Amino acid sequence: MxxxxxxxxxxxxxxxxxxxxxxxxxxxxxxxxxxxxxxxxxxxxxxxxxxxxxxxxxxxxxxxxxxxxxxxxxxxxxxxxxxxxxxxxxxxxxxxxxxxxxxFSAFFEKHRTIKPHLLREDAEKLDLTGEISQTPQELESYLQFSYCIKCGICVAACPTCATDKEYLGPQALAQAYRYTQDSRDAGGDKRIEAAAEGHGIHHCHYAGACSEACPKGVDPAFAIQLFRKQMVLRSLGLKETRPPAGEMPPMTLNPKPNIPKPPEPTIK
Ligand code: SF4
Ligand code: FES
The missing domain is CATH 3.10.20.30 (Beta-grasp domain)
Structure with a gap:
């Protein structure tokens, strides 16, 4: 055709x-x-x-x-x-x-504003070769939002982005929630500050167009609502701040693994 x-x-x-x-x-x-x-x-x-x-x-x-x-x-x-x-x-x-x-420079600049990486005071003391524990439930609470491929489609679909060039936008705000929700992170307050000021999270009108357009099912509108809820609970003192997850004890390999011997060959 x-x-x-x-x-x-x-x-x-x-x-x-x-x-x-x-x-x-x-x-x-x-x-x-x-x-x-x-x-x-x-x-x-x-x-x-x-x-x-x-x-x-x-x-x-x-x-x-x-x-x-x-x-x-x-x-x-x-x-x-x-x-x-x-x-x-x-x-x-x-x-x-x-x-x-x-x-995409403005897009990535906004992404950088919300500090898209794990933040913690004890980072220098951590053994970066080790592992930090996280339960399947803790992983589940942010996993969906970590599937973002930074394609900018949600920003293209967002009516607030169309009228306000300074607005942080659905991608950056969803990532702010993703990192704050991560049990290995302790930077929630810093990210809430970055997301709330100026043309931040309160400029979202909840049109939901970002989530409808996102090709990876990230659902930034949902992340924005969850982040807002977290911000309100924190401001009312109703959200307990948890310490970031600690390191796992180093894994030790069994020096003599108990592997059964293969059978003797029948033809020598
Ligand atoms: S549309 Fe989805 S995958 Fe693309 S930048 Fe937005 S949240 Fe990320
Ligand atoms: S070419 Fe990579 S997402 Fe389309």
Whole structure:
């Protein structure tokens, strides 16, 4: 089946205006938007610019607007979206630098604000070669939120991000909750401070668009609500601050493992 593909073009060195280039593409069952773009670049127009790496929904670099909705291009089959016209544009709410490519510096700067790593006072005393204990329930409480691949789709879908460029955004806020909830972390207060000030967590209107669009099922809207609850409980003194999980005793290997001897060969 042949379809029309409209690709948004932008080259700030040549013109400040964006425009569309149109191509014809032969689409087959299972062909992804990224497959189609790669075919067009190799066979129709080598100047189309877009980002990709893993081709399997892991690196998060191929996110773009596909028929006006943010998706991963490698994770979206063309025939599931359209049988006539495919319109490809750069992600909304991110600065467009070339064709389908966006500048993610502001996105990662916001991510850094919430300190996306384990924080604890005793870090220097810890034996970093050892393990820190964590129960399956403790892991479960943040695991879903750790699946974020930093694709920026939630930010593209968020109506608050569309109107407030300073807003921390669903990705950073969900990660603030993810690390605060981790039993190995003791930086909850610092992260609450970072998430609450300025254009932070209280600017979320709970539209839920981030969770609907997220390709990894992270559910940032849910994380934001849980984080808000945690902030309120802490401010009322109702949330006990727990000490961060301690180190496990070093594992010792049995010097003489009890491995049964193999049977004698029948033919010597
Ligand atoms: S929360 Fe989901 S949509 Fe947002 S950056 Fe992470 S993986 Fe992408
Ligand atoms: S190319 Fe890595 S997520 Fe699409």
């Amino acid at each position: 042949k379809i029309k593909v409209k690709v948004s073009r932008f080259d700030p060195d040549k013109s400040p205006e964006r425009y569309f280039s149109e191509y014809e593409l032969e689409v087959s069952e299972g062909m992804t938007v990224l497959d189609g773009l790669i075919w067009l670049k190799e066979n129709a127009d080598p100047t189309i610019s877009f980002r990709y790496s893993c081709r399997m929904g892991v690196c998060g670099s191929c996110a773009m607007m596909i028929n006006s909705y943010p998706h991963l291009a490698c994770h979206t089959q063309i025939l599931e979206i359209t049988k006539s016209v495919l319109v490809l544009e750069p992600l909304c709410n991110h600065a467009n630098v070339r064709d389908l490519i966006c500048d």
